[in-house]
Amino acid sequence: MADSPTLLDNGFDAVVDEVVRPMADGVDRDGRFPREGVRALGEVGLLGLLSSAEVGGAGAGLREAAQVIERLAGTCGSTAMVLLMHYSAVTVLDRHASDDVRREIAAGHHLSTLAFSERGSRSHFWAPVGTARPGGADGVLLDAQKSWVTSAGEADSYVWSSKPLAADGPMSLWLVPGGSTGLEVRGAYDGFGLRGNASSPMSAQGVEISADALLGADGQGLATALEIVLPCFLVLSGAFSLGVTEALLDRAATHLRETRLEHLDQTLAQQPLARNQFAALRLRADALRATLEATFAAMESGRPEATLRVLQIKALAAETAAEVADGVMRLCGGAAFRRETGVERRFRDALAARVMAPTTEALHDFCGRAQLGLPLFEEA
Structure with a gap:
């Protein structure tokens, strides 16, 4: 891009x-x-x-x-x-x-962020179990146990999901200021990858916000999430995985060009097997970039397949990044285990998208439903 x-x-x-x-x-x-x-x-x-x-x-x-x-x-x-x-x-x-x-x-x-995933419903962000209830002086009280919140304790605000206050529907969305009384980060984040993004659990215990902190209509939060938030998140997740993939391939190319087999007086790039393996990884990255471009084209032109492309892109990107990361690790051998090569850090970061909601498995199910004419979610 x-x-x-x-x-x-x-x-x-x-x-x-x-x-x-x-x-x-x-x-x-x-x-x-x-x-x-x-x-x-x-x-x-x-x-x-x-x-x-x-x-x-x-x-x-x-x-x-x-x-x-x-x-x-x-x-x-x-x-x-x-x-x-x-x-x-x-x-x-x-x-x-x-x-x-x-x-x-x-x-x-x-700086803002999303607070959707909850301990009680895990990566099923579309089914919050946290609640909103009337508070004093036309306020609202929020109670929830959020399981993953990027920028937890660092953001100036959170786009917070809950069950509706009074309306029908699965979800409402609220603007919760950072530092609100009763809002707590539940432990430091010590992750395998993305180690600095502060993705910690958070709890809300009677967090009081004003009624006008409602983002959209009560009970309509899921429609907002699906129509506005999810396309942005999925497409940008695809771009994230592509960026990690390209960085890994850049480091693999440098390793192949600069590492020599002295007894053969050749670089690794001159070895047919290494070239073949690198070309296969490069092909995966180029296919991902082409699919991301096709997703943008479908969205911008309003083509019928736009929804399917948006659902597909994170799943494809996550698996591509993980598989290229594994391939680069194998291609670079023991050198990739050393931090200074830059492979090890990006290998760990590449795996995050697979398990970040919606997970690859959930997206596969959504894609199957979309292609087979079924609703994305079963009625409760």
Whole structure:
């Protein structure tokens, strides 16, 4: 995916090279939230990339956001995932939040994220068990045990799901300010990959918010999630996995070109088996890029297959990234186990998309349902 000249002109390239890249290994090693990188991205307008121009945002679309996520993912997966979840939240906030919040996001001063997955329903984000109930003075009280929240304890706000307050329907969405009384991060995140993205459990115990914190209509949160949030999340997840895949292949190519078999006076790149293995991995990445482009084309033209393509892209991307990561690890051999090659960190980051909701298995089921004319969800 070609870089956007506008983004480069606004300093994105410099932020990646001068702030994100030098910190990436430390963010991973120490499990440290990439505050400096997020702040720098905000300063050059990237937090407001999807915000409407009317509130000072860039008014960009998913193509531009995908360029940003792909580039960041190959450099620092944790920073990329923080921004990916922020963009997914902004799709709701720019439509339903107050103008003050929207302007703060557009100005790069407000980081948001999604708080959907729950302990009681796991990766079935479409079935929250957390509740919303009336509070004092026209307020609302939220109670929930969220299982995975990216930027937990770091975000300025959370797009929070619950059962409806009073209406029918499976879900309502709320804007919950960070630091709200009763909102708690339940332990530090010590993950296998994406180690700096602060994906910790969170709990809400009688968290009081105002009734106007409702994002959209009561009971209509699932429709909002499926129509607005999920397409953004799935497509940007595809771009994330593509970015990690490309970074892995870049490192494999460098290893093959620079590593020599002295007794043969040849590089590994001159070995037919190594070339064959690399070509097969390259083919997987190119097929993923072509599918991502086809997804954008279907969405932008409103073609009937757009929904299916959106459901397919994260599943394909997640499996491609994981399989290419495994292939690069084998191709580079023992050298890939050393941190300095950059393969090991990206190998771990590549596996995250497989198990991130909706999981590959759930998406396969959704795709099958879509192709066979069945509803995505069974009626309760």
